[in-house]
Amino acid sequence: MxxxxxxxxxxxxxxxxxxxxxxxxxxxxxxxxxxxxxxxxxxxxxxxxxxxxxxxxxxxxxxxxxxxxxxxxxxxxxxxxxxxxxxxxxxxxxxxxxxxxxxxxxxxxxxxxxxxxxxxxxxxxxxxxxxxxxxxxxxxxxxxxxxxxxxxxxxxxxxxxxxxxxxxxxxxxxxxxxxxxxxNPAEGFLQLGRTVTNVQDRAGVLRLMQTLAADYPKLPQARYAVAQAAFNAGEDALALSEVLEVQNLRPDWEPAVLLEVQVLQRKSADEALKRLARHLEKFPNSRDIRLNYARALLTDKRFPAARAEFQKLLDDFPTNTEVIFAVALLSMQLQDYRLAEDNLRRLLDLDYRDKNQIRLYLGQIAEEQDKVSEALRWYAEVDRGDQFIPAQIRYANLLSKQGKLEDAREHLKKLGSASAQQRVQLILAEAQLLRDARREKEAFQLVEQALGSQPDQPELLYDHAMLAERIDRLDILESSLRKLIAIRPDHAHAYNALGYSLADRSLRLPEARELIEKALKLAPDDFFIIDSMGWVLYRMGNLPEALKHLRKAYAGRADAEIGAHLGEVLWMAGERAEAEKVWREVSEKNPKNETLLKTLQRLKQ
Known part of the structure; x- marks a missing residue:
């Protein structure tokens, strides 16, 4: 300069x-x-x-x-x-x-x-x-x-x-x-595989990879890139045949085994587990395979077996910080907070790269066990950096839960921020505090004021729309979401929110369905969007197709709102025993969910 x-x-x-x-x-x-x-x-x-x-x-x-x-x-x-x-x-x-x-x-x-x-x-x-x-x-x-x-x-x-x-x-x-x-063709294929992950034309990516790999039939990374592309395109048979060929060329290569497991999981979680176990029999020191095996056991709720794998990992890699960190996170998922905390505290004494992340997780563990003062102490010890804002937002949430809403808001306001994105995070966090306190109008005004200086900020626009819905301003909801769609035409949740809001009120149902279909095309595996598709089909009177989508959404994510929707459609289809079963399941975990309570009151009065 x-x-x-x-x-x-x-x-x-x-x-x-x-x-x-x-x-x-x-x-x-x-x-x-x-x-x-x-x-x-x-x-x-x-x-x-x-x-x-x-x-x-x-x-x-x-x-x-x-x-x-x-x-x-x-x-x-x-x-x-x-x-x-x-x-x-x-x-x-x-x-x-x-x-x-x-x-x-x-x-x-x-x-x-x-x-x-x-x-x-x-x-x-x-x-x-x-x-x-x-x-x-x-x-x-x-x-x-x-x-x-x-x-x-x-x-x-x-x-x-x-x-x-x-x-x-x-x-x-x-x-x-x-x-x-x-x-370096080997590294080149791996790098290209990572780059094309976000390209929407999955079939086109597969054709491209097949053409490029044709000149490298004996290069494992080239065949692996084809297998990856086939998996992403839904061509599981091709993905499996290619990944098996990779393993013929390089039997001990862990990424190929993990990709095979991903393919198998689409059909049978049990087959995927068996494949991981077979690899560990041949290569017992495969760290990443054992970590994934432990995760898979945890997902399958085989808790004693998962714990045994954790212990093997710790025995085999006692000072490996990546292993200790992975075991700590898996222990958190298992709600084995003592094991998780022990390993996280070990990382504070070792040369782990991000000790602020460890303090954040220790705060979350304390919070889960209702140790409020300990959680606040851990969050307060997080220094400025990537984990600082998330830790301070959690600190403010804890204050608010103690009935100290104004203290929580003041805490967020005095933090300052190094970037526009951090300022947005803090505004949205304060708005959430107000929303939780049922002060939706104040939350709406706060976000609207922030939009005055950042009128095209996507996260603010989305939250503005959601808050407008809470204060029954459908006109603002629609205008904010349409502006967001114009700015970010790939924002799946903007299409979904607008489509669902229309469907939930039985307004412009063909348009609502079209919006949700766009969202589903952008995010085909999002269970909330699948739920929205089921809901709009229900509103349009197509109960069989509605049930198909809602069952899929609930199987993927047993959320209270999805369960409320599935239960209602089952009830209206005459399958009342199953409806009661679904409502019972979600009520046990979320007894105060607003959508669930309103549904039960409306249908069972």
């Missing part, structure tokens, strides 16, 4: 003109230097939104195609015309004034016109920063074409295309990335 000298006193208008002239001169200087081919490129825009690197490649020091002997790209000769200079000035000044969208467009046009790889790189980076994916892709193509030896250009272009779900277009660039000097 260049520091400015202290300005001399003078006319304000003159100062502004001087600043403007300085910016123009600086931009003109950049243009002259770049286009003359004798300068470093302009300073890079902050890379906060770089697409994920799909395949890591080490830069090769030897000369690459299209590069000089010193491995620098061949540069074109460009005459500095008035039009090019104007566009450079436009791009730079727009960026300096915060209009990165205009800057990105101007740089993209310059990249096409000049065919200079440094300009194309700058154009790509600015477009990524401006979240203009199509512009970034076009600029990255120019960069790659004008500097084919740049691994960074190839990585960014492939990554942008994958993130945009333009998989077939990305394929030749990915194939090239796997073969360029410095590439």
């Amino acid at each position: 260049i520091r400015r000298s202290p300005a001399k006193k003078g006319n304000a208008r003159t100062s502004r003109m001087s600043d403007g002239v300085a910016r123009v001169c600086a931009a003109a200087g950049i243009a002259l230097l770049v286009l003359a081919g004798c300068a470093e490129r302009p300073a890079k825009v902050a890379p906060a939104d770089d697409p994920q690197t799909v395949v890591q490649v080490e830069e090769d020091d030897s000369a690459a195609p299209g590069r000089r002997a010193d491995n620098r790209p061949e540069l074109p000769f460009n005459e500095l015309t008035d039009n090019i200079l104007y566009e450079f000035l436009l791009a730079e000044i727009a960026g300096q004034r915060g209009n990165v969208a205009m800057s990105a467009e101007a740089y993209a046009d310059l990249a096409k016109r000049t065919r200079d790889p440094r300009v194309a790189r700058r154009a790509t980076e600015v477009a990524i920063y401006a979240r203009q994916t199509d512009t970034a892709i076009e600029s990255a193509k120019v960069w790659h074409e004008t500097d084919p030896g740049s691994a960074r250009a190839l990585q960014l272009l492939a990554g942008l295309l994958v993130n945009a779900s333009r998989l077939e277009e990305a394929r030749p660039y990915l194939q090239k990335l796997l073969t360029v000097p410095g590439a």
Whole structure:
């Protein structure tokens, strides 16, 4: 960064003109230097939104195609015309004034016109920063074409295309990335597998992986990537055959065994457990397999066997902090708080990487056992960092539960925050305290006030909508959720909340169903959204399909509200004994659930 000298006193208008002239001169200087081919490129825009690197490649020091002997790209000769200079000035000044969208467009046009790889790189980076994916892709193509030896250009272009779900277009660039000097295909396939996890076109990802892996039939990581893609696409038979082939190539590789277990779990939890046990018979020192075996036993409620596995892990890896931490968390799930606390306290004495996380968990254990003062002490000992805000929110919740609501609110307000996201967390936490105290109007006003300074903040918009529903302002609920959908079209819970709110009131049911279907497409395994689909089908009079969805939701998550819905539909379908059974189950765990109580009062009065 260049520091400015202290300005001399003078006319304000003159100062502004001087600043403007300085910016123009600086931009003109950049243009002259770049286009003359004798300068470093302009300073890079902050890379906060770089697409994920799909395949890591080490830069090769030897000369690459299209590069000089010193491995620098061949540069074109460009005459500095008035039009090019104007566009450079436009791009730079727009960026300096915060209009990165205009800057990105101007740089993209310059990249096409000049065919200079440094300009194309700058154009790509600015477009990524401006979240203009199509512009970034076009600029990255120019960069790659004008500097084919740049691994960074190839990585960014492939990554942008994958993130945009333009998989077939990305394929030749990915194939090239796997073969360029410095590439490691084994690591490349693993990295690519992680990158495509969030791509919605699962079938397209599978086709891409199969094509890429075809050239590497004996590479375990390539076959594993295909198996992963097949599993995510719901092609379990293919996933199983591929993962078994991986194990033929590399029998002791734990990730392949764990993927096989995931496939088996879809059909039989018992078969998955047996597979883990068979692997441990052959490879008893497989730490990750034994951890997963212990987790699976816990899920299957085989508590004595799970405890025995915990003990084996601790015996085999007595000073391994990762093992001790995993056993502590599994013990918390098992509600074996003494074992969990003992292991967490051990971690405080060992060289564990995040002791604040340990203090947070110790506070939660104390809270679960109603040891309020001990829990407050642990939360207070959490230092600033990733765990600080969650710990202080829990501290405030405990104060509120003791009837000290105003003290709890004051505690949150005096914390301060290092980022806008932390401020949002604290506002939402305070709103939740007010909601729990049935002061919904105050909670609504608090979030609405926060939206005044951050009108497009997604979490605030969602909470604003939920609070509007509590004070019976359906108009605000709908406007907030529709704004959120416009900002975040992939926000599954925004579609779901709007669709469910309409369905619950029997309003615009076809539209409600359409909204919930969109949510389900975005999050097909979310049991609350599956419950919403069952509920809207019930409201539309389709009881058989409603029961199908509600049973699936309840089997996946025995939540009180889902149970209330399932019970009501069973009751209306004449299956009253089963309805009573479901209501009994959820009442034991959540006797004060509002939806459940209203349902029982309405149907059994």
